[in-house]
Amino acid sequence: MSKSEADWCKKIEIWWLLRDIKKYGGYKHTTVSWGENGSRGSVSVQVSIWDDEKYARFIYTQTDNATGEKKDFDYKVPIVESPCHFGGTRHWFICTLSKNGQYCGRRVGVLYKDGDWFGCRHCYELTYSSRKVNKKYHLYPLLHTIELYDEIEKLSQKAKRQTYRGEPTKKQKKIERMYGEVFTNYKMFKIAENKLNTQTKGRNK
Numbered sequence: 364m365s366k367s368e369a370d371w372c373k374k375i376e377i378w379w380l381l382r383d384i385k386k387y388g389g390y391k392h393t394t395v396s397w398g399e400n401g402s403r404g405s406v407s408v409q410v411s412i413w414d415d416e417k418y419a420r421f422i423y424t425q426t427d428n429a430t431g432e433k434k435d436f437d438y439k440v441p442i443v444e445s446p447c448h449f450g451g452t453r454h455w456f457i458c459t460l461s462k463n464g465q466y467c468g469r470r471v472g473v474l475y476k477d478g479d480w481f482g483c484r485h486c487y488e489l490t491y492s493s494r495k496v497n498k499k500y501h502l503y504p505l506l507h508t509i510e511l512y513d514e515i516e517k518l519s520q521k522a523k524r525q526t527y528r529g530e531p532t533k534k535q536k537k538i539e540r541m542y543g544e545v546f547t548n549y550k551m552f553k554i555a556e557n558k559l560n561t562q563t564k565g566r567n568k
């Protein structure tokens with residue numbers, strides 16, 4: 364499979380998917396779409412994190428480009444949580460794809476759909492291009508967030524423990540710092556996005 368650019372794939376970020384789930388008691392049903400008014404497709408997602416079995420259930424129909432045949436998909440992607448040093452928990456998807464007969468099972472913050480299924484960027488061999496992107500580009504904070512999330516993922520898998528003698532470990536401190544950065548960047552993205560929406564509304568008048 365050729366390397367695709369992650370920025371142009373359909374993707375779902377866990378922090379975005381779970382952002383308002385507490386309001387609904389840990390369960391919600393939502394539609395995620397890409398492109399203007401879902402022109403690049405949409406999927407239905409049921410998310411549940413209130414029970415022991417935490418998951419995102421993806422339901423969608425896909426048309427095969429070559430044969431035009433419609434295929435229905437309905438499957439669950441497990442969600443796991445890990446404790447956060449400063450209290451609370453953070454959530455991760457478990458990638459359920461298999462590559463060359465090997466189950467992936469990676470804990471990831473972002474799922475991509477570059478083929479039929481949602482999976483991690485490692486399985487789809489996606490690359491990021493935020494390094495090539497101008498920092499003033501309105502999507503930069505979002506791309507940077509995804510990169511940070513990826514680094515956090517790697518570090519958390521390497522970090523054997525979160526504390527040592529009651530103090531957060533070096534790795535853990537770095538993870539927490541990157542988390543701070545993730546939220547600042549995500550906020551910047553949201554602000555930029557709101558501005559864009561307002562401008563569009565203004566033009567339509």
Ligand SMILES: [Zn+2]
Pocket residue numbers: 458459460467468469482483484485486487
């Ligand atoms: Zn994977």
